[in-house]
Amino acid sequence: MKLHTLKPAAGSTKNSKRIGRGQGTGRGGTSTRGHKGAKSRSGYSSKAGFEGGQMPLQRRVPKFGFRNPNRVEYKPVNLYQIQELADNKKLDAIDLQVLIDNGFAQKNDLIKILGKGELKSKLAVTAHKFSASAKEAIEKAGGSVTTL
Template sequence: MELNNLKSAPGARKARRRVGRGIGSGLGKTAGRGHKGQKSRAGGYHKVGFEGGQMPLQRRLPKRGFKSQKLKYNAEISLATLDQLGAAEVDLLSLKAAGLVPELAKVVKVIKTGEISRAVKLTGIGATAGAKAAIEAAGGSLAE
């Protein structure tokens, strides 16, 4: 076998449909395009979403929603995760190193999900009112 002798399997290459070649072909005269109208003519078609001049659906419906690009710089961490971390002092860099917050994060806040049993000192990390109370009850502290 050589490269110049390679052939595709029989039936693998199907001849393309030749339209507009007389009655006998079965696709003569209108060539499968029906009668008249924009779609029957050469070069006659329209943009996606075009409705013949009628106000298109995407313009009839109201604009909704907004997603702030600043959200990607915010992160949150639960009390339970903070407890599992097991560090006495926690700051933004230690959370990033542990892989608990994304590298992009600039603002981190502790939320009250789960319990904390050990004393933890937080520096440069915010906390919700409930989380702050739980941390202080466990003997920890918050320094902004």
């Protein structure tokens, strides 16, 4: 077997319809485009969302809402998650790299520590932002808070 002898299996390919090649072919005349109208003309291309002059869906449905382009998104990490992390990994300091390594955030995420749960360990916690309750709980447990 050689590359130039390869052929598709018998019956697996069909010849394309040759339209507009005379009346004798059965596909001459209008060349399967029907009579008149924009779709029968050459150069026709439909615009996305065009509904033949009817008011299109994207204009019928009202607009609503607002997305602030300057919004800063923080990944939330709660105190109970930090406590679990400290217990499992035997840590005395929680910083950005520890949280990234344990799947709490990606490397470009901003992290905010929230106050849900209880903190028993004395930890030095470093993050981009802290809620007031989280800050209070960490300092009450004897730990320290560092804001990046």
